[in-house]
Amino acid sequence: MPKVTIDNIEIEVPEGTTILQAARMIGERNSAERYVVPPTMCYYSSLEGSGGYCRTCLVKVAKGSEKDPRPIPKPVASCRTAVQEGMVVENTLSPEVLDVRSGVTEYLLINHPLDCPICDQAGECHLQDLSYEHGLATSRYQFERRTFDPIDIGETIKLHMTRCILCYRCVKVAEQITDGRVHGVINRGDVAEISTYIEQAIENDFSGNMIDVCPVGALTDRTFRFSARVWITKPMDAHRDCAQCSGKTVVWLKGQDVLRVTGRKDQWGEVEEFICNECRFVKKQLSDWIIEGPRNIDRHSVISQGHYVLETKQKVLDHPAPNVPELAQLKPAKKST
Ligand code: SF4
Ligand code: FES
Numbered sequence: 001m002p003k004v005t006i007d008n009i010e011i012e013v014p015e016g017t018t019i020l021q022a023a024r025m026i027g028e029r030n031s032a033e034r035y036v037v038p039p040t041m042c043y044y045s046s047l048e049g050s051g052g053y054c055r056t057c058l059v060k061v062a063k064g065s066e067k068d069p070r071p072i073p074k075p076v077a078s079c080r081t082a083v084q085e086g087m088v089v090e091n092t093l094s095p096e097v098l099d100v101r102s103g104v105t106e107y108l109l110i111n112h113p114l115d116c117p118i119c120d121q122a123g124e125c126h127l128q129d130l131s132y133e134h135g136l137a138t139s140r141y142q143f144e145r146r147t148f149d150p151i152d153i154g155e156t157i158k159l160h161m162t163r164c165i166l167c168y169r170c171v172k173v174a175e176q177i178t179d180g181r182v183h184g185v186i187n188r189g190d191v192a193e194i195s196t197y198i199e200q201a202i203e204n205d206f207s208g209n210m211i212d213v214c215p216v217g218a219l220t221d222r223t224f225r226f227s228a229r230v231w232i233t234k235p236m237d238a239h240r241d242c243a244q245c246s247g248k249t250v251v252w253l254k255g256q257d258v259l260r261v262t263g264r265k266d267q268w269g270e271v272e273e274f275i276c277n278e279c280r281f282v283k284k285q286l287s288d289w290i291i292e293g294p295r296n297i298d299r300h301s302v303i304s305q306g307h308y309v310l311e312t313k314q315k316v317l318d319h320p321a322p323n324v325p326e327l328a329q330l331k332p333a334k335k336s337t
Helices: 019-029 029-034 097-107 124-136 170-177 209-213 277-282 302-305 309-320
Strands: 003-006 009-010 056-061 088-090 158-161 181-184 191-195 219-221 234-239 248-254 257-262 289-292
Touching: 003 019, 009 019, 009 056, 019 088, 019 209, 029 248, 056 097, 170 181, 170 209, 257 277
Parallel strands: 003 088
Antiparallel strands: 003 009, 056 088, 158 219, 181 191, 234 248, 234 289, 248 257
């Protein structure tokens, strides 16, 4: 099992592990060391072939391996580079990496509008976090930006191509989770765009998962769009008997109203189990769900600033809904994004 050192922290990992996976293992072993994990905009562990498109996960390999200690002369994509015995990697400790990451962020923002105040993804957008951490205060781009009108690509999904960063995650979902992909990236270079086949709508039992994997607000849920800012909703773990998926979801409540339903995301912001469209778009009554308890959003998101866990527990006590368990039975919430 090769040993790798990332930002002076050593870990032993199985053969074939990538630098990114090794960094995540460090973060899972000790949450105080999660800072060594590079950001990702296109890699998604459950989607085969994802990664290698966005370059946000670039790191410096200061020592290639025990056998060949020469450094790799340019930054490498950590999601696509396997660790070698004795490899030494620099992420946050390298000013060069931070500089490169800021360049990648600036590049991603060339066309992506900073319209967070009117975007449904605000508060849970990975590009928003990346811009906050590595972006510049102003843009140096002086040319006309690409803009597109939002379009409906099916009954329940809205595509706003202006915000798309071409990470290909939605294409991988369509390829691997649904049967019969009807959308993809057409054209190349600065005219590349996500599109459906002519007059085809995305109608597939698992197509809604494209919304969950989209790191920005390019794909949004038409049943939730503009209903509420995400940080004033109360996310609750919930489940139901479902013939198509595990039925394990997060329901986002405002009072007793279910505003939206999503998959449960882990600490890296990735969906643990993909859910079906019936759970996501149809089951919008509180009585459709068995509520398990407040979801603990521990990511550095504004959602976690809402103190909804305490508030929600209090509300449960004050106004118990028929299927909400007693406070004493609420399970501790799982850590998530
Ligand atoms: S629509 Fe979203 S998930 Fe699809 S390629 Fe664009 S940014 Fe990625
Ligand atoms: S996450 Fe590695 S290139 Fe996008």
